[in-house]
Amino acid sequence: MSKVIGFGEIMLRLSTERHLRFTQAKAFAASYGGGEFNVCVSLANFGIDTSFVTRLPKNEIGACVLKEMRKLNVNSSHVIYGGDRLGIYFLETGAGTRGSNVVYDRANSAMANIEENSLDWEEILKDATWFHWSGITPAISKNAADECLKAIETAHNMGITISSDLNYRSKLWQYGKEPKEIMPELLKYSNIILGDLDTAFFMLGKPKQDPNYQDEKSLPALYDKLFNQLPNLKTVATTLRYTVSASHQRIGGILYDGKRLYNAAIKEVTPVVDRVGSGDAFMGGLIYGLLTYEKDTQKALDFAVAACCLKHTISGDFNLVSIAEVEKMASGDGSGKVSR
Template sequence: MKKVACFGEVMMRLSTPGHQMFGQARQFNACYGGAEANVAISLATFGVPSSFITRVPANDLGECVWQELRRYGVGTQGVYTGGDRLGLYFLESGAGFRSSKVIYDRSHSSFAALAPGMIDWEAQLAGHDWFHWSGISPAVSQSAAEVCLEGVKMAKQLGLQISCDLNYRSKLWQYTDSPEEVMTELMALTDVVLANPDDAWHYFGIKAEGYDIDDPAYNEAVLRLLVQKFPNIKTAVTTLRRTINASHNSWAALMLQHDESLLSPVYDLNPIIDRVGGGDSFMAGLIYGLLQHPDDLQYALNFAVAASALKHSIEGDANLVKVADVAKLMEGSSVAARVSR
């Protein structure tokens, strides 16, 4: 079976219990996660051999990251140790018309202090078929961006498929006034990209004029402009989220490959238990679908949307559903909702 490597930072997530506000909380629920790690864990749960490349401190919290990845069957030979601390992020989960909030505490983390030459990329990517990164990793620090570029270049040299979730995070891009310059070099080597219109605008100034932003045609036009800028992209995808409130969204996706555009079914997400990791679960589902059904793009898209719809019902960063769970939802929501006896 094809093997996937993911690169990124794992953090401790500290979330308020029961949708409490930060000011109400007297304790926090702890788990471990991060965009790319969420992809690796979800793929491993789908039965796809996956490994993770990162750097953690040589202390008990770093060991907890090793244990978390191993718990779900993710390969940890690419987990390096060093640096001073594990990154953190704090989550206040919104409800109803109160939106969620995230506070990052990841400056000077072990991952942020990565430097070129620390990772033996050829050894870590040997035997793999796919390499996944996201726009979060190069946003953490200039040196992390340089290491990410090392990995992407080696993946290209070794003939791996390369995917990216653009994942623009305004709170992270602090070391440069030009994220576009950093991301352009990385994107020029990437084959599969997940991008929403906000990502395309903030990174590359791409905006489709003359469309209603709620019209899927607007999202398709943005993807076409993105592919026009980066003709190396083979598959471009965007999720279509309509927010009624923090607890109730609709969820779908659109794929563009060559001149063919595909639209997924629409799922009504109500109530949402945990929105964090929704895009990561979609990316994992897409990679799974493209690897297992390379000639059936509609299946790959539908699988990704169904998998990520299920993630919204799971507390924590990562999607823990199996392929059979996704298949049930794809058969029909009434089938998926029945009690399994």
């Protein structure tokens, strides 16, 4: 049986309703989310044994997060407490030609101020088969980056598969460090990476590559450059997103395993209900696909793309879809007909 452990921050999400601008909003819809946690929710929803590690404030808001984790069947036994506040992000949902906008309010959050040696990673990971992290956590603070590295090194030493979503957020790196100073040490242990080549080389402090994802013949050589930089890398996946407007996305995907390039057909997604969390839905779908369809990499990629597409139709951070719904879309049925 597979057991996936995720590590990162859970935030309170406050979003405007009915596509209102921040200046128009008289109220905000409250929910919870966070890149790595969203992945764990997807996996738990697909029936994978999943546990999430984070730090929460010991107050009523922290208790709300804990209830949310339990409601979503994500194990919370390794949650620790401390700090004064939960991180917050405000979301203004775009429409048509107006894009969405995110404002973070997460400085000095419980997770940002995580204390050294507060987590026993050997104990946490003792039954795990997979560890997932993303570039968001080391962007929050030096404390969070240090703890993330400790978790990754422990997982590597224990022979656990390690996956990472690069998840570059320019608004987050505010503590005096650039990604190229932090990320190479963390990424060198990763076995599976989700992200585009530009972001990967940027985080490694390497020259821009300008990949042409339409030219499949040139891509393996570019991916090989990444493999040469990261000794434990086995698989790289890239979400292909072509934005027609905030309400219309075209989604596909590419996966390279060091030998062969796999390509998933582009799917039209319109209208978009909520784009936030769609990359996490791809990551969750990819992990599930690689665990479930071990001998069918193309099927794993198709599942990830379909999961990503479906997330665009669901409000909130979480991809609340079934395996059957994802497999139906992956097979080419995106009709959206009523199930009777």
